Amino acid sequence: MALSRRLLPLLRRGGCLSASASPARALSMAAVPADADQEEAVTVKGVRISGRPLYMDMQATTPVDPRVLDAMLPFYLSRYGNPHSRTHLYGWESDAAVEEARARVASLVGADPREIFFTSGATECNNIAVKGVMRFYRDRRRHVITTQTEHKCVLDSCRYLQQEGFEVTYLPVRPDGLVDVAQLADAIRPDTGLVSVMAVNNEIGVVQPLEEIGRICREKGVPFHTDAAQALGKIPIDVNQMGIGLMSLSAHKIYGPKGVGALYLRRRPRIRVEPQMSGGGQERGIRSGTVPTPLVVGFGAACEIAAKEMDYDHRRATTLQKRLLDGIRGQVDDVVINGSMEHRYPGNLNLSFAYVEGESLLMGLKEVAVSSGSACTSASLEPSYVLRALGVEEDMAHTSIRFGIGRFTTEEEVDRATELTVHQVKKLRDMSPLYEMAKAGIDIKSIQWAQH
Amino acid sequence: MAAAAPTRAEVMSLFRSLLRTARQFSDYNIREYTCRRAADAFRENRALGDVPAAAAAFAYGKKQLEVAKRQAVVYSLYAPKAKSIMEMKMQ
Numbered sequence: 416m417a418l419s420r421r422l423l424p425l426l427r428r429g430g431c432l433s434a435s436a437s438p439a440r441a442l443s444m445a446a447v448p449a450d451a452d453q454e455e456a457v458t459v460k461g462v463r464i465s466g467r468p469l470y471m472d473m474q475a476t477t478p479v480d481p482r483v484l485d486a487m488l489p490f491y492l493s494r495y496g497n498p499h500s501r502t503h504l505y506g507w508e509s510d511a512a513v514e515e516a517r518a519r520v521a522s523l524v525g526a527d528p529r530e531i532f533f534t535s536g537a538t539e540c541n542n543i544a545v546k547g548v549m550r551f552y553r554d555r556r557r558h559v560i561t562t563q564t565e566h567k568c569v570l571d572s573c574r575y576l577q578q579e580g581f582e583v584t585y586l587p588v589r590p591d592g593l594v595d596v597a598q599l600a601d602a603i604r605p606d607t608g609l610v611s612v613m614a615v616n617n618e619i620g621v622v623q624p625l626e627e628i629g630r631i632c633r634e635k636g637v638p639f640h641t642d643a644a645q646a647l648g649k650i651p652i653d654v655n656q657m658g659i660g661l662m663s664l665s666a667h668k669i670y671g672p673k674g675v676g677a678l679y680l681r682r683r684p685r686i687r688v689e690p691q692m693s694g695g696g697q698e699r700g701i702r703s704g705t706v707p708t709p710l711v712v713g714f715g716a717a718c719e720i721a722a723k724e725m726d727y728d729h730r731r732a733t734t735l736q737k738r739l740l741d742g743i744r745g746q747v748d749d750v751v752i753n754g755s756m757e758h759r760y761p762g763n764l765n766l767s768f769a770y771v772e773g774e775s776l777l778m779g780l781k782e783v784a785v786s787s788g789s790a791c792t793s794a795s796l797e798p799s800y801v802l803r804a805l806g807v808e809e810d811m812a813h814t815s816i817r818f819g820i821g822r823f824t825t826e827e828e829v830d831r832a833t834e835l836t837v838h839q840v841k842k843l844r845d846m847s848p849l850y851e852m853a854k855a856g857i858d859i860k861s862i863q864w865a866q867h
Numbered sequence: 868m869a870a871a872a873p874t875r876a877e878v879m880s881l882f883r884s885l886l887r888t889a890r891q892f893s894d895y896n897i898r899e900y901t902c903r904r905a906a907d908a909f910r911e912n913r914a915l916g917d918v919p920a921a922a923a924a925f926a927y928g929k930k931q932l933e934v935a936k937r938q939a940v941v942y943s944l945y946a947p948k949a950k951s952i953m954e955m956k957m958q
């Protein structure tokens with residue numbers, strides 16, 4: 416069906432028309448001039464920036480999609496019933512909405528709706544999965560296998576189990592971030608109760624070989640848990656194809672609301688967990704507590720949108736990541752990508768800039784909202800344990816920056832982020848005596864620093 | 868009874884409405900996304916010859932327009948005072 420000639424140039428350009436200013440400016444591509452500059456400047460923590468920074472921290476959280484918000488609002492306004500109220504319309508309609516959302520979440524991962532249990536987020540899911548499974552089978556299963564690059568909540572739960580007397584194997588990863596599947600198979604013992612490997616790493620974006628791991632776990636009869644918070648809606652997940660027994664899902668990483676997640680728990684063969692929340696037995700006794708209808712509806716809507724948009728978003732993220740990487744590498748050298756490039760979710764790019772100090776790089780990038788390799792995990796300046804597990808040197812781990820590209824990221828934002836990063840890196844390298852020495856051919860590692 | 872395929876005029880009118888609504892979003896990222904996604908979706912579905920598929924795509928588009936109209940209002944009610952850096956003059 417052909418479209419009007421007037422609109423074709425717009426289609427070809429693929430760009431958008433400018434802001435909500437006067438109609439006369441309708442077809443202009445230039446940004447709206449900020450005449451009230453001074454009033455609109457934002458001053459936070461002593462730093463003054465002219466506007467809200469461009470957001471490139473999608474792994475930390477994502478903006479709520481307007482379609483998700485649209486689905487949620489009626490449940491804050493008129494349909495505010497408790498889904499567990501059985502005696503009136505408010506409860507019935509709320510319950511119907513929750514069940515519809517459950518079906519949507521289930522369909523995105525190839526599961527049955529009865530296998531989905533809503534929780535407060537992926538952290539709670541990880542707690543239920545790790546602690547709940549091991550405690551349920553505590554008589555026969557005493558061993559857990561996980562990796563060194565797991566999210567803090569999994570590692571912390573494992574440490575908690577160790578205090579209770581269980582044994583935990585923390586598998587190392589290769590320098591590209593992938594776990595060695597043969598090593599994992601060797602580590603499985605007769606009393607192994609759980610293997611937990613995250614699907615997509617939040618810091619480096621590496622995608623683990625889920626099918627292989629699932630196959631091995633199925634052969635050996637060990638439940639396979641994966642933290643799929645960063646993977647949901649971004650890479651195709653099929654719990655049956657991948658042999659997944661338990662899975663943690665989070666809403667706020669796929670343009671849904673914060674405060675809700677879901678645990679996938681396999682029914683055939685049935686995997687049992689000991690509930691971590693005692694109460695009225697909601698969610699089939701797995702997780703007591705009123706199910707938050709608006710949040711759950713938002714999660715369902717986000718999953719439905721993700722199912723439709725996965726291919727489009729993935730293609731776009733790949734294009735934008737290439738644009739960002741080529742843009743930065745074309746202008747500065749000694750840039751290292753942390754983690755495998757082949758097995759990667761394109762929306763996550765973790766770069767280390769040699770001879771640049773990380774904190775000062777971040778201070779200079781105040782107009783771009785990005786995260787560094789160390790900030791994620793602790794308030795201290797300790798370098799990220801994920802990068803350390805990759806074998807990244809401490810100085811390189813300190814200078815790592817994680818760029819997150821998402822559904823709403825534009826080409827202009829990527830270009831601006833490139834420009835700002837390159838500018839800051841060059842500025843810092845100009846000031847850096849280490850860089851001068853490296854350029855002169857001196858091997859930094861061979862220097863004997865004098866002690867005063 | 869199956870829905871009839873939309874006419875060319877109807878499709879163009881829907882596309883124009885979507886772009887017009889997109890322009891009303893106060894948020895830079897949502898505005899750009901709505902425009903771009905609409906343009907890409909219409910371009911992709913341009914070749915849909917299959918009548919039920921075309922009718923379904925058109926109905927979907929109309930629903931998205933309703934959502935966009937409502938959300939443009941909601942976003943403008945809570946628009947932050949400071950605009951995105953992307954909308955400011957180049958420093």
